[in-house]
Amino acid sequence: AQSVTQLDSQVPVFEEAPVELRCNYSSSVSVYLFWYVQYPNQGLQLLLKYLSGSTLVKGINGFEAEFNKSQTSFHLRKPSVHISDTAEYFCAVSDQPYAGGTSYGKLTFGQGTILTVHP
Amino acid sequence: DAGITQSPRYKITETGRQVTLMCHQTWSHSYMFWYRQDLGHGLRLIYYSAAADITDKGEVPDGYVVSRSKTENFPLTLESATRSQTSVYFCATTDPGLAGRDTQYFGPGTRLTVL
Numbered sequence: 001a002q003s004v005t006q007l008d009s010q011v012p013v014f015e016e017a018p019v020e021l022r023c024n025y026s027s028s029v030s031v032y033l034f035w036y037v038q039y040p041n042q043g044l045q046l047l048l049k050y051l052s053g054s055t056l057v058k059g060i061n062g063f064e065a066e067f068n069k070s071q072t073s074f075h076l077r078k079p080s081v082h083i084s085d086t087a088e089y090f091c092a093v094s095d096q097p098y099a100g101g102t103s104y105g106k107l108t109f110g111q112g113t114i115l116t117v118h119p
Numbered sequence: 120d121a122g123i124t125q126s127p128r129y130k131i132t133e134t135g136r137q138v139t140l141m142c143h144q145t146w147s148h149s150y151m152f153w154y155r156q157d158l159g160h161g162l163r164l165i166y167y168s169a170a171a172d173i174t175d176k177g178e179v180p181d182g183y184v185v186s187r188s189k190t191e192n193f194p195l196t197l198e199s200a201t202r203s204q205t206s207v208y209f210c211a212t213t214d215p216g217l218a219g220r221d222t223q224y225f226g227p228g229t230r231l232t233v234l
Binding site for chain 2: 004006009032034036042043044045046049051090094105106107108109110111112
């Protein structure tokens with residue numbers, strides 16, 4: 001079975017400061033990794049994803065994440081945050097196809113991290 | 120192009136009543152999912168469907184029923200609502216055969232309160 005742990009439930013930062021949201025996962029097979037963002041009273045939208053290739057993935061709104069297979073981590077970073085980045089961020093995993101798992105196409109989410117950017 | 124819609128957006132019901140939440144997509148994606156979002160738990164998968172007439176349980180299926188007679192619709196029914204089913208429900212779709220596969224697209228959510 002897969003599991004995802006987001007290490008911080010809330011992260012407060014000041015505008016223009018850097019931020020890192022931490023995500024660790026556990027799986028017995030190779031996985032795809034995702035970060036989704038949820039703005040207040042909205043659904044989730046994809047921020048970025050890692051499927052294969054370069055371990056540094058760039059997403060929308062200046063966010064990036066690095067896949068570290070040895071540490072089973074997929075931390076999200078932004079060098080300079082804006083007030084509009086205030087939202088809840090979710091890390092998620094799914095099995096890769098043909099990896100031998102049972103969760104291809106299904107996402108397992110972490111508990112979420114609320115990022116609050118202060119002026 | 121509406122994409123994915125959910126109705127109603129807000130619902131208040133009483134314990135023991137049957138409630139159906141609707142999800143409709145205009146993309147013809149093969150996979151559809153129902154999640155519930157609760158504080159401290161993130162999103163948990165209730166049921167999913169890989170195609171019309173094919174459904175399977177997720178992590179928290181008890182108390183819920185789904186059907187999928189048409190590709191575009193995936194209703195979720197609470198047969199006898201309980202207070203523990205108070206939550207925000209999200210529908211999502213994906214199509215592994217398309218470019219951008221493995222990205223799930225989410226509806227706006229339905230906020231359900233069971234009194």
